[in-house]
Amino acid sequence: MNSKLDADISRRRFLVSTSMAATVALLAPRHMFAQDEGLVQTARRTAAAATITVQQLLGKISVLMGAGGNIAVLPGRDGNVLIDGGYAGARPKITAALASISSDPIKHLINTHWHFDHTDGNEWLHSAGATILSHTNTRKHLSTATRVEGWNFTFPPSPPGGIPAEVFDDERTVQLNGMTIALKHYAPAHTDGDISVHFTSADIFHVGDTFWNGYYPFIDYSTGGSIDGMIRATGANLAKVTDSMIVIPGHGAVGDKSQLAFYHDLLVGAREKVAALKKQGKSLNEIVSAKPTAATDAKWGNGFRKPKDFIGDVFLGV
Numbered sequence: 001m002n003s004k005l006d007a008d009i010s011r012r013r014f015l016v017s018t019s020m021a022a023t024v025a026l027l028a029p030r031h032m033f034a035q036d037e038g039l040v041q042t043a044r045r046t047a048a049a050a051t052i053t054v055q056q057l058l059g060k061i062s063v064l065m066g067a068g069g070n071i072a073v074l075p076g077r078d079g080n081v082l083i084d085g086g087y088a089g090a091r092p093k094i095t096a097a098l099a100s101i102s103s104d105p106i107k108h109l110i111n112t113h114w115h116f117d118h119t120d121g122n123e124w125l126h127s128a129g130a131t132i133l134s135h136t137n138t139r140k141h142l143s144t145a146t147r148v149e150g151w152n153f154t155f156p157p158s159p160p161g162g163i164p165a166e167v168f169d170d171e172r173t174v175q176l177n178g179m180t181i182a183l184k185h186y187a188p189a190h191t192d193g194d195i196s197v198h199f200t201s202a203d204i205f206h207v208g209d210t211f212w213n214g215y216y217p218f219i220d221y222s223t224g225g226s227i228d229g230m231i232r233a234t235g236a237n238l239a240k241v242t243d244s245m246i247v248i249p250g251h252g253a254v255g256d257k258s259q260l261a262f263y264h265d266l267l268v269g270a271r272e273k274v275a276a277l278k279k280q281g282k283s284l285n286e287i288v289s290a291k292p293t294a295a296t297d298a299k300w301g302n303g304f305r306k307p308k309d310f311i312g313d314v315f316l317g318v
């Protein structure tokens, strides 16, 4: 082939991928080009360019959005308490966002679960002064090579500084910055190490990746997740949440009980439809073509998980 044509083709490909990147970044910063480069590698590579927004809630608690999973921050005399640490590459932007909230040092980090978009920042946050607390299974996954089939990626063990120093099994309550923070492990849901974090006096509830507000969730079957577990966890969240409670999801906008209820119905509805089609002997491709989640695809299928990905996750568990 002639080299001019080769050059034209590569340039066209470059332009196509650049405009796709721009469009996708607008719609959903977390979407990645899985076919070109692994999702995990791309997420890490692009993290430095992430735009982080800070949303102030009640009781001095803020949420940092855009650097991986949602990061909750509680400043105070005991030092900044962070719920999740986002991507490591977003360190400069997370540091700037934290500085805009308070000048308190970083002292405490709680991981809602082990996934890299929530724990990639563990090592630098530890080096900056944070003691890391998580569920036992989160430390287990961070301590060993762990494969996630859904991302086609095997994570090496975390560097020693990124491994939680403190763990718990069922429940743990910590008193920090004048706030009682109640931590509770879910039965296996999105992974086998998910916990909720309740800032009790502010009545703010961080539920990690058991709740994706406005996006189809990822369900990590490789480390204990399942659609039935997700439905159970969402039921547990609904049983706890009151009309006035603020709910911080792992991904998506800060929400409330009505949004959590919608998400619960969405999960239950998808499970019923996919299970019925699977029972009729339909293949995954046939079920995807039947569009069992058509009513929510336009809004919920524009993020990290496309409708076919979500249907695939449901299919695995019914």
Ligand SMILES: [Zn+2]
Binding pocket: 113, 115, 190, 209, 250
């Ligand atoms: Zn996750």
